[in-house]
Amino acid sequence: MNKTWWKECVIYQIYPRSFNDSNGDGIGDINGITGKIPYLSELGIDVIWLSPVYQSPNDDNGYDISDYRNIMDEFGTMEDFDRMLVKAHEYGIKIMMDLVVNHSSDEHQWFRESRKSKDSSYRDYYIWKKTDNGEPPTNWGAAFGGSVWEYDEQTGEYYLHLFSKKQPDLNWENPVLRNEVYEMMRFWLDKGIDGFRMDVVNFISKDTSYPQGEIREGHNYGDGSKYYMNGPRIHEFLQEMNKEALSPYDTITVGEMPGVTVEEGKLYTGKDSNELNMVFHFEHVGLGDGQYGKWDPRPWKLTELKEIFSKWQKGLEEDGWNSLYWSNHDQPRAISRWGNDSEEYRVISGKMIAACLHMMQGTPYIYQGEEIGMTNVKFTDINDYRDIETLNAYRDLTPDFLTHDEIFKGIHKRGRDNARTPVQWDASPNSGFTDGTPWINVNPNYEWINAEAVLKDEDSIFHFYKKLIQLRKQNEVIVYGTFDLIMEENEQIFAYTRTLGNEQLLVICNFSEETPDFKLPDHVRYSSKELLISNLNANENEEIENLPLKPYEARVYRLMI
Structure with missing residues (x-):
């Protein structure tokens, strides 16, 4: 097996809005990250995966980008970013940026120009369709609810958005658009960043005949996923991206790929594929999905979890590479999902799931707060939630499909805001995250679950994670066995x-x-x-x-x- 640094590293994901606020406006920022680099160095991680910090109107908390070459005002300046990058590198920590190029914001200059006229030179940067019957081109449903098609009065056509209507899909069939993306990637790599985590990157190639999707019971829209997940030109596009943007640099790349199979994972990450280093699959995090997905979760069995992990471990054993994760910004807290977040078992089970994951073959990911044992939060008012997916699901599913109490059970177990409450640094007001009013409420258990407490306790979950990371660096069998x-x-x-x-x-x-x-x-x-x-x-x-x-x-x- 080829030995490389990105197989041997441990990655820590930062969701900047919720990590650490340096200026008291209630929003985490880049200077807040810079201030915590010594803490991350103490933990022993090698790479920071930085969720989007680009300019954005924040319809989907930064995953709707309006300028790929500028920093979001709330997060700071490019000078702040450059200082953070230098400090991270001084501590031997690499930076992996989030690359969101399946879609942009509808406030991106490309889209503003694209929607002005059918004759615009930017028109084909996005996917526009005309229909004669006044109906959307397909019956596909969007990830955040409603149709994937939005009618635009100005030119009388529909544009495609697999997510929010403020996140129009980029048209990867257009080589000019692709070159714009590669140029932007080189801009960041030339700055000195070390790679990219690529958001839903297996969605970038669509079946351009746009067939209708199957409508399942209890759903208003068709499932178009087989027409845009792992599409017909996906390998061509990723190989071109590798050649044009990545190959001159020593990078780490991981593709977020809903619906990817083991066989497809081999194609994306095999040593001769010239595409990506590793993929995020979603099989284990979908365990227990009910009729309405995660919003009405059902019990799951440990044998199901083991079968999924074993399938991926054995499948990519000879060729390819696994990403290992329990949680991220889109998933609930690891202990609440996979362990037991009761007072009696929170720390013990948190350590157990950490050992289980970090001893497998693949590159392990730690999501911010996981190392201190943070848990899900149970807000009782829908107005306390900020996530567009949660708010839209509540709107679309109640009361016709799920009662208020039923969907709140799902939100408490699986909603994305569980991962987005601020990192709990200490027992002071707002957990030491901010001097101001936090953009989303802090989990009330911060008074006893916080970084200051675990750092002082040699038997804490933090020190257990630290030892796991040290063992990985000392034992090749953990990486390559x-x-x-x-x-x-x-x-x-x-x-x-x-x-x-x-x-x-x-x-x-x-x-x-x-x-x-x-x-x-x-x-x-x-x-x-x-x-x-x-x-x-x-x-x-x-x-x-x-x-x-x-x-x-x-x-x-x-x-x-």
Whole structure:
């Protein structure tokens, strides 16, 4: 297997609006990030993935970009950005920018010009369609509700937006547009950034015949996803992007790819693909989706989770590379989703899911606040929410499809604002995030869940993450070893081995409040063992052939074969 720095690194995602506010306006900013770089260095991470900081009207919190070469006023200036980049590099931390080029803001100059006239030189930067029947060109539904087509009075045509109507899709069929994108990417790479996380990048190639989508029961619109996910020219476009924008630089690239399969993942990330280093798939985070997706979640089984991870681990084992994540700015808090956020088990289960993820093959991602054990928030008033997806779902689904109480259960479990409440730095008002009024309310549990507290506690979740990162840097088997799931049918224990040469890791994670027995399979043999890390006070000399586990216990052993 090819050894590269981006396989060996640990990535930390910053959602700037909620990270740290330096000027008291209630909004996190770039100078706030710069001030916390020593904290991130203490944790030991290698790369910051920076969610969008570009100029934006904030219809979708920065994922609607109106100027790709300027910094959002609320976040600071380009000079601030340059200082942050220099300081990060001084600490040995790389910066991976968010690249949002499936769509722009409708306030981008390109779109303003595009909608002026059918004859505009910018017209084909976007996807415009005319119909004779007064109906949208297709029945597709948009990710944030409603139709994907918006009628524009000025020219009497519809434009495509897979997300909000203020996020018109760029037309990647247009080579002039593609060259604009590559030039913009080179602008940032020449500044010294180290790569890109690419937002829904597998949506950029559409089936240009635009067929109608299937309308599922309980839905008003058709599902057009198979006509824009992993579209007909996607590999051509990504190979061109790699050649024109990425190849001259030593970059890290990850593509966010809803609906991607393992086989497609190999095509995107294989060593000879010349496309991307890794992809984000969505299979595990979709577990438990109900009839209305995440808004009416159902129970899920640990065997389902293990099957998904194992499929991707084995599928990309020889060629390709995995991204490992529990949460991000679009997902609920990791402990609340995958562990147990009760007072009794929050820290223990938080450590357990961290060990489970970080010991797999792939590049691990930590989402801001994950390392201090932040949890979901339960606002009781819809007016306390800020996320366009949540607000639109509440509008569209109540009361016809879900009651107020039903959708609030879904929002509390899976809504995106769970991840967007401010980082809890200390127990002072507003968690030390801001001296002003925060743009979204702070989770009330900040008084006992905060960075200041965990830094002082050597047994905290922060120090557990720090040790996991150190172990990764010290043990090649964690990075490059092969993965094999064991106890596949067990609904409480997630256990697997990693093997490199004559060294093997045994990872044992109890995902339950119960006390199941771990049984070592006969085919796992060893001459000596060493307990590398555990989340409870484990007896290192304890036999592992038949091991009773405590609730949410995690152990990682090094076995010499």
